[in-house]
Amino acid sequence: MDNSDNICRTCQTQLKRSVDKKEIVGFLEYPRRSLIVTFPVKMDSGKTKLFTGYRVQYNNALGPTKGGIRFHPEVNFEEVKTLAFLMSLKCAVLGLPYGGAKGAVQVNPKELSKKELERLSRAYIREIYAILGPKTDIPAPDVYTNAEIMGWMLDEYERIVGRKEPAAITGKPLCKGGSKGRDIATPQGGIYVLKEALKALKSKYPMVVIQGFGNVGMGAAKILYDEGYKIIGISDSNSGVYDENGIDIVKLIKHKDKTGKVSGFKGKEISNKELLELDCDVLIPAALESQIHKDNAANIKAKVVLELANAPVTPEADDILFKKRIAVVPDILANAGGVVVSYFEWVQNLDDKYWSLEEVLDKLNKKMVKAFNDVYKKAKKMKTTMRKAAYKLAIDKIMEAEKKRGNV
Numbered sequence: 001m002d003n004s005d006n007i008c009r010t011c012q013t014q015l016k017r018s019v020d021k022k023e024i025v026g027f028l029e030y031p032r033r034s035l036i037v038t039f040p041v042k043m044d045s046g047k048t049k050l051f052t053g054y055r056v057q058y059n060n061a062l063g064p065t066k067g068g069i070r071f072h073p074e075v076n077f078e079e080v081k082t083l084a085f086l087m088s089l090k091c092a093v094l095g096l097p098y099g100g101a102k103g104a105v106q107v108n109p110k111e112l113s114k115k116e117l118e119r120l121s122r123a124y125i126r127e128i129y130a131i132l133g134p135k136t137d138i139p140a141p142d143v144y145t146n147a148e149i150m151g152w153m154l155d156e157y158e159r160i161v162g163r164k165e166p167a168a169i170t171g172k173p174l175c176k177g178g179s180k181g182r183d184i185a186t187p188q189g190g191i192y193v194l195k196e197a198l199k200a201l202k203s204k205y206p207m208v209v210i211q212g213f214g215n216v217g218m219g220a221a222k223i224l225y226d227e228g229y230k231i232i233g234i235s236d237s238n239s240g241v242y243d244e245n246g247i248d249i250v251k252l253i254k255h256k257d258k259t260g261k262v263s264g265f266k267g268k269e270i271s272n273k274e275l276l277e278l279d280c281d282v283l284i285p286a287a288l289e290s291q292i293h294k295d296n297a298a299n300i301k302a303k304v305v306l307e308l309a310n311a312p313v314t315p316e317a318d319d320i321l322f323k324k325r326i327a328v329v330p331d332i333l334a335n336a337g338g339v340v341v342s343y344f345e346w347v348q349n350l351d352d353k354y355w356s357l358e359e360v361l362d363k364l365n366k367k368m369v370k371a372f373n374d375v376y377k378k379a380k381k382m383k384t385t386m387r388k389a390a391y392k393l394a395i396d397k398i399m400e401a402e403k404k405r406g407n408v
């Protein structure tokens with residue numbers, strides 16, 4: 001089973017668990033529009049290579065669709081479809097005027113030169129531009145794509161349509177209309193939600209453990225460390241470190257930059273399995289999917305699990321954690337900061353007025369706090385998990401809009 005099977009199975013199960021009516025499950029079981037393209041790219045050698053790309057627009061009841069573009073050698077249609085479904089729910093939970101989409105190209109970007117990567121990015125946009133647009137479908141960066149790639153893609157789109165259209169793609173470089181704060185939006189949004197969760201659960205001075213030390217895990221660690229939180233465990237794909245007195249994150253970042261890994265840093269070396277089962281208050285999975293599963297869920301000791309990764313907890317583990325009264329803040333809420341600031345970027349582009357970092361963070365905080373409280377109250381009322389409550393909230397909003405359109 002590959003990762004896409006895991007994510008698909010998790011999301012399908014969560015969808016079926018969250019709505020009781022078969023009619024709704026049927027309505028949201030398939031994307032509204034899917035495009036699969038195969039296109040040629042000239043390599044530096046002079047030879048032409050064919051690549052496969054996807055763009056899936058899952059549901060557009062609440063607005064134009066929105067979602068990242070991923071470059072990955074193993075990406076496939078099922079995975080893109082599932083991620084587009086999750087984007088639809090994420091936008092709905094956060095109250096954004098968007099539907100959900102996702103795009104991808106099956107490629108290992110590490111094997112391409114910079115010029116090849118640029119030609120591939122532009123070629124992909126030429127294939128899918130007809131279904132994009134600031135009021136239709138707005139891409140953003142995702143795994144192995146970044147602001148520079150978004151800049152090339154936007155430039156290609158603007159050349160085709162023959163006008164400046166900065167709101168057509170978000171996550172752009174600042175000089176091309178990007179938003180301040182976009183680079184830290186995902187971990188920062190997650191931390192705003194975490195603080196609210198700790199308030200609701202009346203937990204003070206928590207000890208934190210983080211799995212993953214990439215964009216999101218490192219970003220979250222840095223924000224928490226700067227705010228005086230004690231991080232006692234942290235890991236990457238090799239292994240983890242544990243220090244009951246707290247890890248100096250600034251020094252760990254330098255160590256990781258120098259050696260490429262977390263291991264070897266001051267503290268006790270531990271495995272990823274041990275890290276997840278550490279005695280702590282907050283556990284933040286920020287690496288891969290399906291990390292907490294039926295075989296280790298019973299050993300989790302945290303009081304709060306903040307899902308910054310997508311689908312890190314399987315449905316079976318969700319049940320076990322709920323019985324243990326461990327609060328899981330679900331991915332579609334916890335890691336939505338990126339799409340929220342993408343929305344802010346789009347608004348600034350349409351308005352042609354640009355905000356300071358303080359304004360962006362203040363607005364992000366308000367959006368995340370409101371979404372958390374909506375989900376938390378719903379979960380209390382339904383006597384269920386925050387995940388089921390978040391799915392229910394999102395699906396109700398989407399189905400209400402579909403009803404008003406006369407589609408249901």
Ligand code: NAD
Binds near residue numbers: 186213289336338
């Ligand atoms: P990344 O590639 O920058 O970092 C991933 C980290 O996980 C790395 O430190 C890697 O060493 C570590 N890792 C890999 N396998 C591991 C394992 N088996 N055990 C422990 N650590 C392991 O990726 P990222 O952008 O930080 O994304 C992390 C997660 O957050 C993914 O699930 C991604 O889909 C999700 N996410 C990211 C964003 C974003 O803005 N980057 C937004 C929403 C969700």
